[in-house]
Amino acid sequence: MKVNRLIVLLAAFAAFSVQAAEKLSVAATAVPHAEILEFLKPALKDEGVELDIKVFTDYVQPNVQVAEGRMDANFFQHQPYLESFNEGKGTSLVSVAGVHVEPFGAYSRKIDSLEDLEKGATVAIPNDPTNGGRALLLLQKAGLIKLKDDSKITATPRDIAENPKDLEFYELEAATLPRVLDQVELAMINTNYALEAGLNPTEDALIIEGSESPYVNILVTTEEKKDSPAIQALADALTSEPVRKFINEKYEGAVVPAF
Template identity: 60%
Template sequence: MNKLFAPLAALLLLAGCSSGGNTDSKKLTVAATAVPHAEILKQAKPILAKEGIDLDIKVFADYVQPNTQVLEKAVDANYFQSKPYLDDFNQRHNTHLTVVTGVHIEPFGAYSRKIKTIDQLPDGAVVSLPNDPSNGGRALLLLARHGLITLKDPNSPVSSPKDITANPKNLKFRELEAAVLPRTLDEVDLALINTNYALAAGLNPTKDALLIEDKDSPYVNVLVSRDDNKDDPRVQALAKALTSPEIKTYIQQQYHGAVLPAF
């Protein structure tokens, strides 16, 4: 009897091992903006595959849906925002999204198609900047650091135009959604643009920006999840992959200083 069933047992064992390999392939869904976040995530995909994790990247064009998707548990994590942006989002929405790890810095820049140097910015110039508190404040801080305006609190990450105390060039500000700012370049004298949207529009921050943050920018872009899944092994595996030597080399070689590793 044992000899009769031995081959069948062996087949069942083999089938079990085979299906176990597929079962061990665990899906991790991450929301991201296209450039550079989704591009960097694609480089992490084969790293995670070696651990049996299938990384599914959902690309969004705005800065609102990725956080909403995580909160609604439609995705497991997101990778698109800076820590100050996340802090402001949590405060305004009474949420508790959390940083898993910092990954990179995108030096924020000011661009123009009408002038070649910032000294040529005329009196009464029209300046477009992001309309969300974090990125709008970041834009104003950049202008203040270069003496174009003075802010009530020069260290506040969420200043708005109403916090300007001195405006010697009488700059006129247009607050718009961050994603549309590259399209305003023909309409304004100066546009303050997040690097991910600048890159997507074919701008080179290290060559085209008239003003740009330095490498000490506190606006590190972070991998974000919920409190209830931040310690999930899949999320932690992605955090490890995104701060690996392979990803660091990719960022340095792909973006030539327009995006900087933060690890």
Template identity: 65%
Template structure:
């Protein structure tokens, strides 16, 4: 399946990156002061834009390349086109490495995005009718996350209530006969008018103008284990530019920025 990447206004230099994407090499590969990083638009690229000035003072030019899917950011890092990425949880990375034969590693956890359930037809989960159509992400780590949230809300029961990679086949009790549609995560906000309920990653919810704290009918708590990490090859751990990025992201200023801008929809993990 072809996946379309888009260029965000957050990254002025991304236009040049697209022009050279087919070459298999980063445009800035020869620039020792530039660090390229792949990210989804909200909140990851916004947080990265916030730390750009601090990194620039340390001699690091941060080039943010924005994607609207969860595959290309890992693929391009694995191929060496981009240094690191910032968009995913550890369960998702584990599934990606297993499916694609890659060896990317988590470098530093930055924040949690509580996963939520949204509806434009109903104001509470208790209003869901028998046979309601529920849209969930179509890849294992996020489908499992969605089903665990529904199980916690009492709508279904799973064979293994702790399985982070559960699929609809693992549902053992479904008293409301919910019908599940498995779709690409990025498309879920766009189908809200077509389904009774959609389980949406917070970055895509925010990008679609949803307010998780206000609009979600149920949402993960602050104890969610799904931390979003900086990810890259093993060698990136020792890269001074990556180390400076991690340090810049884990400052009181960034914590305050996240808390102020996202009002609980994104929670610092440091």
């Protein structure tokens, strides 16, 4: 009887050890996603989940890595981008939780106001469909252009119906946009890349999205893993009060909690 009890106890301890040592690999862009994940690591470790965070500088590989099973989840994108990626790549990644909004902004080192944009000025926007469309919608809101369909989130420069200033658009990879600020009159930059480049969105952006932005950044994984205890623990942690406080205090309005 004592031997059987010992075997049961050892089995229970082994199961607990495996659970306590469970690793969860998450792909993220550096700012603010990886910073938020790093903030959560100690609390999650206490819950038996050890985060392995890998930083990426692009918006493609984090999804590829998860879709191919090389990483468990990613945290870098919003829902419109995820839907566009799934449709274009034939993947079926899913959202687990909405965490924050990074208000998209327009930046310049050559002008102090959008009113200073001269005829024929150059404007750099992201070359992926959803962020490029997001940039154009923001420029439309500022009154600089008019789109054929003023609600199309995947609009491109070809969808511009009215361009009174004859703005010249350049579509570039989102990560490179801060580096071309000296070469164009205006660059439409995602907040994560703006922060990485030392820009302060609340002070430096000539125009910026409001807190009503629908582009909430999400935790993403596969259908098979979305209900796993480790993924759910991460989702709960990302939408906790300590994270809300961390985001508000660290980013001072440049990143806005969405929960």
